[in-house]
Amino acid sequence: MFLLGYDxxxxxxxxxxxxxxxxxxxxxxxxxxxxxNIIAVKAGWAEQDPQAWWENLKLATKTIxxxxxxxxxxxxxxxxxxxxxxxxxxxxxxxxxxxAIIWCDSRAVPYGQxxxxxxxxxxxxSHLLNSPGNFTxxxxxxxxxxxxxxxxxxxKIMLPGxxxxxxxxxxxxxxxxxxxxxxxxDFKQNSIAGFLMDYYGFDSSLIADIKPTFxxxxxxNAAAAKNLD
Numbered sequence: 001m002f003l004l005g006y007d008x009x010x011x012x013x014x015x016x017x018x019x020x021x022x023x024x025x026x027x028x029x030x031x032x033x034x035x036x037n038i039i040a041v042k043a044g045w046a047e048q049d050p051q052a053w054w055e056n057l058k059l060a061t062k063t064i065x066x067x068x069x070x071x072x073x074x075x076x077x078x079x080x081x082x083x084x085x086x087x088x089x090x091x092x093x094x095x096x097x098x099x100a101i102i103w104c105d106s107r108a109v110p111y112g113q114x115x116x117x118x119x120x121x122x123x124x125x126s127h128l129l130n131s132p133g134n135f136t137x138x139x140x141x142x143x144x145x146x147x148x149x150x151x152x153x154x155x156k157i158m159l160p161g162x163x164x165x166x167x168x169x170x171x172x173x174x175x176x177x178x179x180x181x182x183x184x185x186d187f188k189q190n191s192i193a194g195f196l197m198d199y200y201g202f203d204s205s206l207i208a209d210i211k212p213t214f215x216x217x218x219x220x221n222a223a224a225a226k227n228l229d
Contacts, residue, residue, distance in 0.1 A: 002026065002075050004061075008053050008082035008160045010046075010102055011035045015060035017068050020076065027070075029063035031056040039099055044106040047099035050088050050163050057164065061228045072225065078168065082161035084181050087139040092155045094166060098147070101139045102160075111145070112138035112183075115199055127186045128193060136182030137193075141200045156208050169218030174208040 001021065007014040012035070016028040036056070039047040065072070085103040090096055101107070112132035116124055124131055132138050136159065144151045156172045159182065166172050179185040179192065184207065186193040192207055211217045220228075 002070055004064075004075050004078045006057060006060075006078065006080045006164065008057070008080065008164055009036075010038065010048065010083045010104070013053055013056040013060055015057065015064050017064045017070060017075075027064040027068040029060045029067070031059040031063075038102070038104075042107075046102050046105040048086075048102050050096050050100050050160070053160065053164060054167050057167075058227055065228075072229070078220070080161045080164055082159065082164070084159070085135050085139075086160040087136050087143075087182075088158040088160060088163040089140075089143065089150065089154045090156055090158065090163075090166075090172070091153050094170075094172070096163075097150050097153055098143070100160065100163075101142070105139070106134055108138035108142045109134045111141040111200075115141075115196065119195065119199060123195070127188045128183050128196065129180075129187055130183060132183050132196065137184055137196060137200065137202075140202065140206075144201065154206060157206050158208060162208060165218055168220050168224045170221045170223070171218045172208045173211045173217055175211060175213040175217070177213045179207070179210070 003018045003020050005016045005018065012030040012032060014028065014030040017026045018024065019026055036048065036052060083103050087101045088096060089098060112134055115132040140157060158166065158172065158174065159178050162174050162178060176185055183196060184193055192204055197204060
């Protein structure tokens, strides 16, 4: 029995195949071989095309499968780690609406700082355990204010790892840990942070289905399996 791990980084996508019984890494690969492109239209901006993550994931998967000689049927689980705080927006057909605003993009700082000041330090720190800062919710606020036509088309928002899970399963879901890193989770109420959603004017329907962090969050579908073959 084998386990497949992916790391969706901003410099490359890594894949590793691990023997579940021994814990030994059987094969590992990363793509691209040179650093992945980051789109920086303005100073302080950093975006990536989510499709590039998927294409590089397919290349890394093919390499480790070819090198290991393991059949896909022997892989019993897939785990995904990823660059934090990124924002992927998709429409109802699961099409990406714009490049992902990634972790090192700083354009949303003023939006998070204003939210912190208006909502108050005590409220934010006791409920969010942080300032809204430059995290995912503030990035979405920037899109709402600066790209309203794009914003109106958004069906669901996702983190980079959620996007890859969607490509593998066809399902759009997230976790409490994912929502917390984006400042969407209220730890006092143990629910989506309605007060922050209301402040920014976000509809709760934008949030993906929530599944436990340590759980089966989806099954690889036939289309993805064919893509990874």
